[in-house]
Amino acid sequence: MANRILVAYDESPQATAALRHALSTYEDADIHVLHVNDPREWSSGDGIDGFFYSEAAFERSQESAESLLEEAAETAREYDTTVTTASEIGMVAESIVEYAEDNDVDLIVLGSHGRRGISRFLLGSVAERVTRRAPGSVTVIREADDEESSDEE
Structure with a gap:
C-alpha cells in the first residue's frame, strides 16, 4: 500500500483527474501535490544561453502556481482531507x-498529458519520462469525455 503519494499538478483536466483519483483511492495516504514551473514556458529565446527571463512573466507564473495549488487544496477539502503542496x-x-x-514517495500519480498547446509537443511526454525514471510506482491517469481511466506501471 502506498503511504506517501505525489500528484503532479498543472492546469489540465488530466491533472485534476489524477488528484481526484489519488484522494479517492488512497484515503489514508500522505498526499503531496507538486506544481513544476518550467522556465521555458515564461522565457523567450533571446537572452543568455538562448533564454531571456522576464521578471514580470516569472511573477505571473509564480502567482499562477500559487493559485493552482490552492485549487488542489480546495479539491482535497472536498474529500475531507488535506494535502501538502509544493512548487x-x-x-x-x-x-x-x-x-x-x-x-520518499511510494507512488507518483499524474495525468497522461498536461499543459495544452505546442509546448507539450515540443517538450515531449512528461508522463513517459517520469515513468521511465521514477524511483517507485507510477499511475498515469487518462481522462476521456468525463470518464476517468488509469494505466499503472
Missing part, C-alpha cells in the same frame, strides 16, 4: 522524479 522551478519530469526521491 518547484525546473524541468517538469526531472523535478517530479527528484521530488519523489527527496520525499
